[in-house]
Amino acid sequence: MKPHDMGVLFDECADRGHATAVHLDRPFDIAPDGGTHWTVPQLAALVRESAGHLAAAGVRAGDRVAIVKENHWDYDLLACAAVRLGAVPAQLSAHLSGDALATLLARVAPKLLVTSANVLERARRADADLTAPSAATLVVDADGVPGTLGPADVRGHRPPAPVRRSDDAPLVINHTSGTTGVPKLVAHSTRTIIGKLARSECVRYPKIGVRRTDTLLNANSFAHGRTFCWTASVLCLAPARVVVLTTQDPLRADPLLRAHPPTFVEALPSAYVRLRPLTERLDNAFRNVRVFGSTYDAVHPPVIRAYLVASRHRSPLWMQGWGQTETGPLTFRFHTRTSDGGLGGPGVRNLGRPVPVRTRLRVVDPQTFRPVPRGRPGLVLARTGARALTYPGEEARWAAKQLGDWWNTGDIAVHRRDGSVELLDREVDHSSELSCLSTEDLLEERLPQALECIVLTGAEGPPLPVLVTADGRLDAEQWRAAVRGLPPLADPVALTWDDVPRTGTGKVRRSALLQQLTGVEGTGGTGRWT
Structure with missing residues (x-):
């Protein structure tokens, strides 16, 4: 089965007898009494029921419905309910600041805002009124909110x-991660996000394809377009079990993962980092995994290695995807136990080759937009039929990133002679002296106690390294040994995980962190294509 109409997707899968068992780490916010175990027919009924709720709140075909709530898969159930009515759902992460949410809601101009009491209260404390841009507001978890x-x-x-x-009509609105400020809204159609992306995932490829016997774990940010696409494909692939994880707390996650050990994992890079302690347990929950998948952001070699070693499968794979909300995946690369660490071969910054048939890449000079020779760094342009429709409310910004059929990704990379792409940095973060991402890889290799390494550009002087450790401390002698042979760096700053500003997908908000530490609002690059 291939997905098409997201409004009736769950009904069609239920009618076909798909027997996937769904296990949640906590009940849905839209069904708090529904428990944590669901069948496909029960999910289909919940989508229909939610469509009735939206209709009762005044939603009609052509309207926009904004969804802002705590992270859970019911973001996509609500989106499917809105699609069923002919409306366009706009999924916005509650992790955003009140000001950012107010800005995005003003651009969406929804007929209905679907939210929670906590989200409204957090925004109110920040002097942001999220209800103002919408004609009506539905609070999913409380009655009597004025x-x-x-x-x-x-x-x-x-x-x-x-x-x-x-x-070709707008189907769903999501937003980019927002590492450099207010995220951009991105509108996709059925043809782009379902026809070009989700349908290609419904093929049972050898080794990397989803099997009917699989237990799929998804630890994601469910406000983002990736999970909307995933929902379309996973329902059609009908694995034995789906496990949904909304927390990155290893102590809270472990009981669910032990009860339903996954064989196929898709998770945020930040989730992999936070859940990594579980890989060190004697009977770890990742012992049966044959495929790990990651996207959104860079995953550094020690993290990849920890999970591949934790698996007892004969030849587990790490599938690394690179792409954007606007385009979907552009390249794929696979790592094994012998290739994951970048200790030989191209390393993890090599993102592999463009997706065959579907994607073409070109690396150009950032000033002239003329192609540069293979092996030289430049700005990456992409051409794909999966490109979104526009940035709602920022159409001029969208037009500025198009060059005919080519899309300006805003990434700096090297196109190798073998056709693969080696990512250096986002253009906004790039420094002529070094690649921030590659330097971070090396530092994490040399500093095992570091949960994460971040190299910031934009302030005066050499790049500023930030080390995230469990206790916010760093041994000076170990640091001196770690930077031996590297380009000049400023004195390091050690922080804990919670000290670092992040997006809803766990990405570091680099410009906000730089300002937090130095008071400087700067960038290493121009920032023209963020």
Whole structure:
């Protein structure tokens, strides 16, 4: 089965007898009494019920529905409910600041805001009124919040018949990670995110394809477009079990993972970092995994190695994807126990080759946009049929990143003679003296106690290294040994994980961290294509 209409996806899978068992680490926010174990028919009923709730709140075909709530897979269930009504869901991470959310909601101009009492209260304490841009607000977990609808106001409303839409009409709005400021809204159509992306994932490829016997673990940020695409494909692939993890706390995650040991994992890079202590346990929860998948951000070699070693599968694979919300995956690269660390061969910054048939890449001079010779760094342009429609509310910004059929990714990379792409940095972070990402890889190799290494550019003087450790401390002698042979760096700053500003996907907000540490709002590059 291949996905198409997200409004009836769960119904179609239930009608076909898909028997996937879904296990959650906590109940859905839209079904707090529903427990943590679900079947596909039960999920289909929940989507229909949610569509009735949205209709009772006034949503009609063509409207926009903004969803801002605590992280959980019901982001996508609500989105499917909105699609069923012919509306366009806009999934916004509650991890964003109140000001950023208010800005994005003003651009969305939704007919309905679906949110939680905690999200509204956090925004109110930051002097942001999230309800102002929408015609109505539905609070999914509380009745009686002034000026809003609650569950009691919409319960029991029968959902209308599904509404069909053109494959080229807006289907869903997501946003970019927002590492450099307010994220960009990104609108996709059925043709781009389902036809070009989700359908290609529904093939049972040898070794890396999802099997009917698999237990899939997804530890993600469910407000982002990646999980909307994943929802379409995983329902159609019908694995034996799906495990949804909303926490990155290893102590809270461990019981669920031990109860349902995964064979296929997709997780945020930050989730891999935070859950890494579980790989060191004698009977670790990742012992059966044959494929680990990552996207969104760089994953450094020690993390990759820890999971591949933890697996007892004969030949586990780490599947590294590189792409953007605007384009979907552009390249794939696979790591094994012998290739993961970059100790020989191209290393983890080599992102592999463009996706065959679907994607083309070109590396150009950032000033002239003329192609540069293979082996020289430049700005990466991409051409793909999966490119999104626009940046809602920032159409001029979207147009500025298009060069005919080519899309400006804003990444600096080297196109190797073998066709592979070696990523150096985001252009906004790039320094002529070094690659921040490669330097971070080396530092993490040499400093095993570091949870994460971050090299910041933009301030006066050499790049500033930030080391994230469990206790926020760093041994001076170990540091001196670690930087031997590297380009000049400023004196390091040691922080704990919670000291570092992050996006909803766990990416470091580098410009915010630089300002936090130095008071400087600077960038290593121009920042023209963020």
